[in-house]
Amino acid sequence: MSENKHSGNLSPEFALLGFLISGQSHGYDLHQKFTTELGHVWHLSQSQAYAILKRLETRGDISAHIVEQEKLPARQMLRITAQGRKRFFEWLELGIGTNARSIRLEFLTRLFFAQLHRPESISQIYKSQTDEIKSSIVKLETLVEHLPPEQIYNRLSLDLRLQQLRLIQNWMAEIRTQFHISRI
Amino acid sequence: MSENKHSGNLSPEFALLGFLISGQSHGYDLHQKFTTELGHVWHLSQSQAYAILKRLETRGDISAHIVEQEKLPARQMLRITAQGRKRFFEWLELGIGTNARSIRLEFLTRLFFAQLHRPESISQIYKSQTDEIKSSIVKLETLVEHLPPEQIYNRLSLDLRLQQLRLIQNWMAEIRTQFHISRI
DNA sequence: CATATATACTCATTGGGTGAGTATATAGCC
DNA sequence: GGCTATATACTCACCCAATGAGTATATATG
Numbered sequence: 390m391s392e393n394k395h396s397g398n399l400s401p402e403f404a405l406l407g408f409l410i411s412g413q414s415h416g417y418d419l420h421q422k423f424t425t426e427l428g429h430v431w432h433l434s435q436s437q438a439y440a441i442l443k444r445l446e447t448r449g450d451i452s453a454h455i456v457e458q459e460k461l462p463a464r465q466m467l468r469i470t471a472q473g474r475k476r477f478f479e480w481l482e483l484g485i486g487t488n489a490r491s492i493r494l495e496f497l498t499r500l501f502f503a504q505l506h507r508p509e510s511i512s513q514i515y516k517s518q519t520d521e522i523k524s525s526i527v528k529l530e531t532l533v534e535h536l537p538p539e540q541i542y543n544r545l546s547l548d549l550r551l552q553q554l555r556l557i558q559n560w561m562a563e564i565r566t567q568f569h570i571s572r573i
Numbered sequence: 574m575s576e577n578k579h580s581g582n583l584s585p586e587f588a589l590l591g592f593l594i595s596g597q598s599h600g601y602d603l604h605q606k607f608t609t610e611l612g613h614v615w616h617l618s619q620s621q622a623y624a625i626l627k628r629l630e631t632r633g634d635i636s637a638h639i640v641e642q643e644k645l646p647a648r649q650m651l652r653i654t655a656q657g658r659k660r661f662f663e664w665l666e667l668g669i670g671t672n673a674r675s676i677r678l679e680f681l682t683r684l685f686f687a688q689l690h691r692p693e694s695i696s697q698i699y700k701s702q703t704d705e706i707k708s709s710i711v712k713l714e715t716l717v718e719h720l721p722p723e724q725i726y727n728r729l730s731l732d733l734r735l736q737q738l739r740l741i742q743n744w745m746a747e748i749r750t751q752f753h754i755s756r757i
Numbered sequence: 758c759a760t761a762t763a764t765a766c767t768c769a770t771t772g773g774g775t776g777a778g779t780a781t782a783t784a785g786c787c
Numbered sequence: 788g789g790c791t792a793t794a795t796a797c798t799c800a801c802c803c804a805a806t807g808a809g810t811a812t813a814t815a816t817g
């Protein structure tokens with residue numbers, strides 16, 4: 390029913406994985422990259438970044454090995470594993486969110502990494518996102534239609550969500566032209 | 574910087590408190606009420622409702638006493654305390670969110686309970702919300718202005734957030750006429 | 758007579774998120 | 788020389804959000 394339901398893939402973890410596709414790195418650097426490149430898309434505190442990386446490691450999506458440094462504290466060098474790579478590209482091409490927030494966050498992140506690692510599948514990714522939006526607009530429209538008229542707060546909420554989705558459609562159309570994404 | 578920062582007041586806990594203003598009740602019933610009245614504003618699972626109520630109790634915002642029933646399981650009858658009442662009305666008149674999601678969620682919830690418990694302060698609540706939106710639009714606009722042109726994903730993100738805030742302004746203007754809220 | 762639905766609540770687990778702390782190095786400033 | 792700020796690199800303790808499943812009983816419906 391609602392967007393609070395977290396689908397499990399709305400999280401910066403795939404972004405961290407995405408940065409590791411380009412080569413090994415460590416927590417501090419990944420957080421830096423994240424902040425400068427996607428800092429206004431979503432926020433990730435340093436401690437959160439480390440927590441997510443720890444989780445990715447226990448799951449086997451990345452592997453860590455310590456690199457001593459002469460003066461500064463030791464680094465945990467992180468590499469993406471085959472499994473992590475697999476999960477990342479699955480997310481890149483399959484993962485879709487349906488609410489305004491997750492679209493802004495996830496779609497932009499996906500676009501960013503698709504540009505980097507899979508430019509050839511951008512139009513596919515774009516299409517599945519717009520399709521998802523269209524279908525969730527339809528769902529919402531029928532929901533609103535059948536809503537008892539006395540439920541004014543529920544109606545106001547659904548109305549706004551609908552308008553937000555339509556706004557996102559326009560915003561995405563803009564992106565299509567900006568990125569020269571072909572229609573399929 | 575970002576909206577992920579949870580301000581601590583984006584939570585259905587005040588809604589539960591709000592239902593208890595009208596009189597004592599118990600977890601099951603509160604969750605029912607919540608779902609039928611605000612179920613499309615935000616989602617609250619049963620177990621979440623119980624978890625929040627537990628927290629409110631340990632904080633001293635509500636008090637519980639067990640009422641045995643002949644056949645069905647015992648109820649935990651819940652009453653709002655003086656402290657809880659105070660916290661609720663503070664939230665009602667002071668709490669404001671600044672991102673699209675929290676506005677939809679929190680503002681509608683506040684409006685709902687203000688209608689019920691404090692109709693005379695609706696225009697004040699409305700005004701502080703619209704003021705907040707206006708100022709966060711200004712903030713975003715200057716942010717976008719000074720954003721280095723190469724940060725295209727950050728720009729797209731901020732652009733969408735700006736457009737969403739403007740959409741919310743229109744949506745709120747609609748609410749003003751619907752609820753006959755006077756300008757102050 | 759079986760099954761679904763309503764009543765009423767509990768528990769274990771995962772994940773999101775903050776804020777502060779630890780420790781060292783270097784660069785700039787007065 | 789001494790002070791402070793900033794950068795590097797990571798850890799820890801804590802709290803809140805959220806799900807999903809489980810427990811147990813009663814009543815209504817086919």
